[in-house]
Amino acid sequence: MKPELDKTNIVAFIADIFERRGAESYLGEAVTMAQHMLQGAVLAEKAKAPEDLVAAALLHDIGHYTSEFGTLSLGDTRDNYHEESGAKVLEPFFPAVITECVRLHVPAKRYLCATDPAYYGRLSEASKHTLSLQGGPMSKAEVAEFEKPPLPRGC
Ligand SMILES: [Fe+2]
Numbered sequence: 001m002k003p004e005l006d007k008t009n010i011v012a013f014i015a016d017i018f019e020r021r022g023a024e025s026y027l028g029e030a031v032t033m034a035q036h037m038l039q040g041a042v043l044a045e046k047a048k049a050p051e052d053l054v055a056a057a058l059l060h061d062i063g064h065y066t067s068e069f070g071t072l073s074l075g076d077t078r079d080n081y082h083e084e085s086g087a088k089v090l091e092p093f094f095p096a097v098i099t100e101c102v103r104l105h106v107p108a109k110r111y112l113c114a115t116d117p118a119y120y121g122r123l124s125e126a127s128k129h130t131l132s133l134q135g136g137p138m139s140k141a142e143v144a145e146f147e148k149p150p151l152p153r154g155c
Contacts, residue, residue, distance in 0.1 A: 010093040017065050027126035037061055055094070056101035062086040063102070083107075106134050111146050113137035 005013055022034025031039065040057035049057070063086025087103035109127070112119040114137035123131065131137070138146060 005093070007093050014059070014062065017062075017068055021065065021068070027130070029124055029126050033061065033064065052095060052097045053101060056098040059086070059090060059094075059098065060102050060105045062090060107138075107146060110135060110138045111143060114139070114143050 003009060003013065018034050018037075022032055022037075024033045026033050026036040029036075037058055037060065040060055041054050044054040044057040061082065063082030063084070066082070066085040066089055083103050083106040087099040090099045090102060109123075109131060113123070113131060120128075120131075120137065
């Protein structure tokens with residue numbers, strides 16, 4: 001049974017998900033889900049990102065566990081919006097800088113594929129597949145909108 005979650009036990013709860021389900025295949029790729037998420041965190045550390053961004057990279061795909069917290073597979077024919085569901089499950093426990101990075105990791109991929117031709121070429125087959133389900137590279141209008149500074153909270 002899922003414990004009542006709060007800021008004192010959320011890290012242990014997420015660690016338990018990594019422990020029990022981290023070995024699951026990452027969309028049929030050569031890495032597991034845990035390895036994929038840890039790779040993100042390691043890359044953020046190597047880029048000397050602040051700790052909250054390293055945590056965001058570690059947690060970016062937590063939305064695949066929203067049954068615990070959905071699942072996603074190459075057989076999926078529609079997007080499961082794991083970025084949004086992941087941000088929502090984290091919001092009660094983590095600061096907005098982390099949850100917004102989780103929420104924006106799919107738009108960021110769509111943006112980078114639209115603005116950096118080499119980026120798309122570096123995507124794995126699974127990531128290219130999910131990109132197509134997520135709307136593909138952003139249009140020029142979507143890029144322009146994404147580049148606008150965010151509105152202050154409450155607007
Ligand atoms: Fe993701």
